[in-house]
Amino acid sequence: MNEPRREGSVKVLVPVDGSANSDRVIDQLLAELAGGAALELVLLNVQIPVDSGHARMFVAVEDVEAYHREEGLQALKSARNKLDAAGVKYRWHVAVGHIADTIIRFAQEQGAGRIVMGTHGRTALAHLLLGSVASDVSRKADVPVTLIK
Amino acid sequence: MFEAALEPAFWVSVLQIIAIDILLGGDNAIVIALACRRLPEAQRRQGIFWGVVGAIGLRVILIFFALQLLAIPFLKIVGGLLLLWIGVKLLQPEEEEGHGNVEGSTHLIGAIRTIIIADAVMSLDNVIAVAAAAKGDLGLVVFGILVSIPIVVWGSKFVLKLMDRLPIVITFGGALLGWIAGDMFLGDASVKPYLEGQPGWLKYLSSSAGALLVVIVGTWLAKRAVRPRPPVEVVASGAEGGKDHE
Numbered sequence: 001m002n003e004p005r006r007e008g009s010v011k012v013l014v015p016v017d018g019s020a021n022s023d024r025v026i027d028q029l030l031a032e033l034a035g036g037a038a039l040e041l042v043l044l045n046v047q048i049p050v051d052s053g054h055a056r057m058f059v060a061v062e063d064v065e066a067y068h069r070e071e072g073l074q075a076l077k078s079a080r081n082k083l084d085a086a087g088v089k090y091r092w093h094v095a096v097g098h099i100a101d102t103i104i105r106f107a108q109e110q111g112a113g114r115i116v117m118g119t120h121g122r123t124a125l126a127h128l129l130l131g132s133v134a135s136d137v138s139r140k141a142d143v144p145v146t147l148i149k
Numbered sequence: 150m151f152e153a154a155l156e157p158a159f160w161v162s163v164l165q166i167i168a169i170d171i172l173l174g175g176d177n178a179i180v181i182a183l184a185c186r187r188l189p190e191a192q193r194r195q196g197i198f199w200g201v202v203g204a205i206g207l208r209v210i211l212i213f214f215a216l217q218l219l220a221i222p223f224l225k226i227v228g229g230l231l232l233l234w235i236g237v238k239l240l241q242p243e244e245e246e247g248h249g250n251v252e253g254s255t256h257l258i259g260a261i262r263t264i265i266i267a268d269a270v271m272s273l274d275n276v277i278a279v280a281a282a283a284k285g286d287l288g289l290v291v292f293g294i295l296v297s298i299p300i301v302v303w304g305s306k307f308v309l310k311l312m313d314r315l316p317i318v319i320t321f322g323g324a325l326l327g328w329i330a331g332d333m334f335l336g337d338a339s340v341k342p343y344l345e346g347q348p349g350w351l352k353y354l355s356s357s358a359g360a361l362l363v364v365i366v367g368t369w370l371a372k373r374a375v376r377p378r379p380p381v382e383v384v385a386s387g388a389e390g391g392k393d394h395e
Contacts, residue, residue: 047384048309048310048313049382050183050309063183063186063187064183065384066186067182067183067186068384069384069385072384072385073385080389083389084389089388089389090388090389091386091387091388091389092386092387092388092389093383093385093386094383094384094385094386095381095382095383095384096382096383096384097381097382098313099313099314102381105380105381106381109380109381133314
C-alpha cells in the first residue's frame with residue numbers, strides 16, 4: 001500500500017484542522033521542501049466520533065461515516081489546495097477518534113519520523129477552555145514534534 | 150414562577166437542567182443533521198426545524214408525565230436508582246457494536262419522523278434526570294429546555310470537543326446525576342414522613358453519597374472495561390499530486 005520511500009526522506013505526519021494555523025504549518029513545510037529537505041507528507045484530519053450508542057441506533061453507519069468524511073475533507077481542503085498549487089506529492093487521511101490520541105497512534109502506525117502541527121486550532125475560546133491538542137501530542141508522542149505558531 | 154426566580158434554589162435547578170441537557174443531549178443535534186443529510190437542499194432547513202419542534206414538544210409531554218409519575222410513592226426511589234445507573238453508564242467507554250439500521254430518509258416527513266423518534270428514545274435518560282432536577286415544577290422544565298436548545302443545536306460540536314479534551318466534564322456529569330438521585334430518594338412520598346424533624350444536612354449527605362457512589366462505581370467499571378485497542382479508524386484516504394501526475 002505504502003509507496004517505496006525515497007532514499008533518506010522523512011515521513012512527516014501533519015495533523016490539520018482547517019484553521020489559519022494549519023495553513024501556516026503547510027507554508028512552513030513548503031519552505032522546508034524548497035530548501036531541499038526530503039519530506040514525505042501525510043496529512044491527517046481527526047474527527048471526533050459521534051458514537052454515543054444512541055446516535056448509531058438511529059443513523060446508518062454509512063451516514064455517520066459519510067458525515068465524518070465530508071467534515072474531514074472540508075478541514076483538509078485548504079491545506080490540500082496549497083500543496084496541489086505547489087505541485088507537492090502527499091497522502092491524506094481522515095480518521096475518527098479522540099484527537100490527540102489518534103494523532104499519536106496514527107504516527108506510530110504509519111511509521112512517521114516526525115509530527116509537524118499548529119499550536120492552536122480554529123477557535124480561541126476552545127483553546128482557552130480546553131488547552132491545546134498540540135501540547136498533548138508533543139508531550140506524549142515518541143517522535144520529534146515541531147509546533148508552528 | 151416569577152417569585153421563584155428570586156430564590157437561589159430556582160437557579161440551582163435551572164443550572165442542573167441545563168448541565169443535564171448538554172451532557173446527555175450533545176449528540177441529538179448531530180442525529181438531526183444526519184437524518185436530514187439526504188434531503189434536497191431546500192427541504193433540509195424545514196426538516197431540521199420541524200424535527201426540532203416535534204422533538205421538543207414530545208419531550209415536554211414526556212417530562213410532564215414523568216413529573217406526575219414521580220409523585221406516586223416508591224417511584225422516586227425507582228427513579229433515583231435509574232438515575233444512578235444512568236450516571237454510571239455515562240462514565241463508561243462507548244461500545245463499538247450496535248450499528249444503525251434506519252436510513253437517512255429522502256423524504257421530508259420521513260426525516261422529521263426519524264428525528265422525533267430518535268430524540269424520544271435518546272432522551273429517556275434525559276427526561277428522568279430533568280424531571281428529578283425540576284422537583285415537580287413544569288415551568289422550570291420548559292425554561293431549562295428553552296435555554297439548552299440553542300446550546301445543543303448550535304453548540305454540539307463544541308460539546309463534543311469539550312468532552313474530547315476534558316474527560317473530567319463527564320465525571321462531573323456522572324456526579325451531578327448521582328447528586329440529584331440522592332436528593333430524589335429523600336423526596337419520595339414513602340420516605341418523606343420519616344424525615345420530619347430530621348436535620349437539613351441529611352439532604353446533602355444523601356446527595357453526596359449518590360454522587361460518590363456513581364463516580365466510584367463508574368470509574369471502577371470503566372477501568373475494568375478497557376479493551377485492547379483496534380487500529381485507528383480511517384474513513385477516507387488518498388494520494389495526491391506530484392509533478393509526475395500532471
